[in-house]
Amino acid sequence: MAKEKNNLDQFFREKLNQDSIKPSNLAWERLESQLPKQEKSKTPVIWWSIAASVAALFVAGYFTLTLSSNPSVEPILASSEENQIEEVIQQTEEIPTEISPEIPAQPEEKTTIIKKTKPTNSISQKPASIQVNTPASNLIAVAEEKSEVKTPDRKVTLTPLVEELELPTLALPNLEVNQTLAEVIEKPEAEEPAYRVRIYSDGIKEDKSLIEGISKKVDQVEGLLGKVDQGFADLQDAKNNFFTALLTKKEKVAEKP
Amino acid sequence: MFSRTNFSNESGLIQGCLKGDRNAQRQLYDTYSGKFLAICIRYLKDREHAEDVMIEAFMKIFDKLPQYQGSGSFEGWMKRIIVTQALMTLRSHRHLMMEVNLENEADFKDHSYELNHLEVADLREMVENLPVGYRTVFNLFAIEGYSHQEIADLLGITESTSKSQLNRARNTLKEKIASQTINTRQING
Numbered sequence: 001m002a003k004e005k006n007n008l009d010q011f012f013r014e015k016l017n018q019d020s021i022k023p024s025n026l027a028w029e030r031l032e033s034q035l036p037k038q039e040k041s042k043t044p045v046i047w048w049s050i051a052a053s054v055a056a057l058f059v060a061g062y063f064t065l066t067l068s069s070n071p072s073v074e075p076i077l078a079s080s081e082e083n084q085i086e087e088v089i090q091q092t093e094e095i096p097t098e099i100s101p102e103i104p105a106q107p108e109e110k111t112t113i114i115k116k117t118k119p120t121n122s123i124s125q126k127p128a129s130i131q132v133n134t135p136a137s138n139l140i141a142v143a144e145e146k147s148e149v150k151t152p153d154r155k156v157t158l159t160p161l162v163e164e165l166e167l168p169t170l171a172l173p174n175l176e177v178n179q180t181l182a183e184v185i186e187k188p189e190a191e192e193p194a195y196r197v198r199i200y201s202d203g204i205k206e207d208k209s210l211i212e213g214i215s216k217k218v219d220q221v222e223g224l225l226g227k228v229d230q231g232f233a234d235l236q237d238a239k240n241n242f243f244t245a246l247l248t249k250k251e252k253v254a255e256k257p
Numbered sequence: 258m259f260s261r262t263n264f265s266n267e268s269g270l271i272q273g274c275l276k277g278d279r280n281a282q283r284q285l286y287d288t289y290s291g292k293f294l295a296i297c298i299r300y301l302k303d304r305e306h307a308e309d310v311m312i313e314a315f316m317k318i319f320d321k322l323p324q325y326q327g328s329g330s331f332e333g334w335m336k337r338i339i340v341t342q343a344l345m346t347l348r349s350h351r352h353l354m355m356e357v358n359l360e361n362e363a364d365f366k367d368h369s370y371e372l373n374h375l376e377v378a379d380l381r382e383m384v385e386n387l388p389v390g391y392r393t394v395f396n397l398f399a400i401e402g403y404s405h406q407e408i409a410d411l412l413g414i415t416e417s418t419s420k421s422q423l424n425r426a427r428n429t430l431k432e433k434i435a436s437q438t439i440n441t442r443q444i445n446g
Contacts, residue, residue: 008427009399015377016384016400020291021298023308028286031312035319036277 057221060214068211267331274322286315289332293339295381299396300343302385307343314342340401344411347393375434383433391426398423 264270264284273281293314297307317338325334384392393412397403398419405423409416 008430012380012384012395012430013400013402015375015380016295016299019295019299019377019381021294021304023290023294023311027290027294027308027312028283031286031315032279032282034312034316035279035282 054221057214057217060210061218064211064214268327271322271325271331274319282319285318289335290315293335296336296339297343299381299384299400300340300347300393302392306346310343310346311339313346314339317342336401340397341411344393347389348412375437379437383430386433387426387429390422391429394419394422395426395430399427 264273264281270281270285270288274285290311294307294311297310297314298304301307301310318335321338325331384395387395394408397408397411398405403411405416405419408414408419412419414422
């Protein structure tokens with residue numbers, strides 16, 4: 001008896017668990033009207049995001065163009081400094097082999113060269129402190145920002161020394177009026193290159209990845225545009241074929257009678 | 258374009274519903290509404306009434322979704338909400354009156370019955386046509402698999418009432434099946 005009852009239960013359970021009755025079409029609308037409202041404009045959001053990304057690409061492209069055009073200033077500035085460095089080296093005759101291969105290298109390495117000028121410059125001031133200063137320059141290389149702030153000050157004071165040696169013509173006029181003028185001219189010349197070179201070298205470190213990323217994206221966009229062009233060309237071909245087919249048919253029809 | 262997110266697996270569908278994604282909600286509804294309406298009809302008989310209850314229950318499912326722990330079957334969790342909603346409606350409409358029948362159990366004949374030829378729709382109709390008390394207990398115990406203790410708590414009745422209602426429901430169903438078998442035999446013969 002109990003088994004029989006369970007059979008009945010089981011039979012009903014198995015059958016009725018499969019049961020499904022399609023609700024009326026209005027049921028979903030009634031449910032949806034009760035659900036919290038959702039922004040239905042899904043496709044506009046996508047178009048906005050596409051527009052935004054395209055705009056971002058243009059902005060990024062603009063910046064890369066302006067930045068890539070700027071490095072043309074660098075070699076001039078760098079070479080002017082390199083000349084100074086070489087002259088200092090000639091004077092001190094310290095490490096010409098180490099610095100000379102680094103001079104044609106990338107702007108990133110210029111920062112290290114510039115930092116090496118510090119010890120060489122200090123040699124001209126205090127020849128005894130050569131060995132003490134070189135490890136210090138390594139430490140400064142780690143904390144770049146601090147060194148960047150400090151080095152220009154030292155340079156400003158040091159470059160005049162170099163230039164005094166280079167150009168005796170500037171140093172010769174010791175007249176009171178000329179001296180003040182000469183100093184005023186010299187200082188900005190010495191300061192500005194020192195700043196500019198470092199800023200751009202740091203900027204290029206970060207930009208390399210940026211430029212790579214942007215160039216990849218530009219390639220992707222170009223690929224998409226190429227596909228669109230191809231599709232358009234296919235469409236035009238299809239259209240032309242269609243019309244030519246129509247025309248030939250008409251001609252045939254015209255010929256027959 | 259990208260709006261067609263993939264809700265093919267259950268957890269993705271739940272995540273979408275949790276975010277309030279209308280497409281995910283629609284897909285959940287499309288997947289289960291038929292099944293749940295059938296459950297509601299078993300409890301409430303009237304189709305339009307059952308549909309109202311189903312919609313209310315779906316609202317509750319979406320509301321309570323953050324409470325779903327991911328343990329146990331998701332469908333089972335939803336079914337419980339559906340059944341609870343159906344019972345609440347029954348109670349609020351004062352439909353749920355337990356027929357207390359003092360007849361002896363022995364009075365019921367042991368009908369011989371054949372099940373194999375019966376279709377789902379026939380079975381549903383039989384259950385629908387049971388008296389409310391029988392129907393509710395039979396649905397809960399035999400089909401949804403609740404225990405008598407749970408049924409007693411849910412319906413505010415005693416366990417023994419639940420058991421007797423179940424027995425009456427079973428006997429009534431057997432009677433119906435037997436008579437239907439005779440009918441089909443007459444038609445076939």
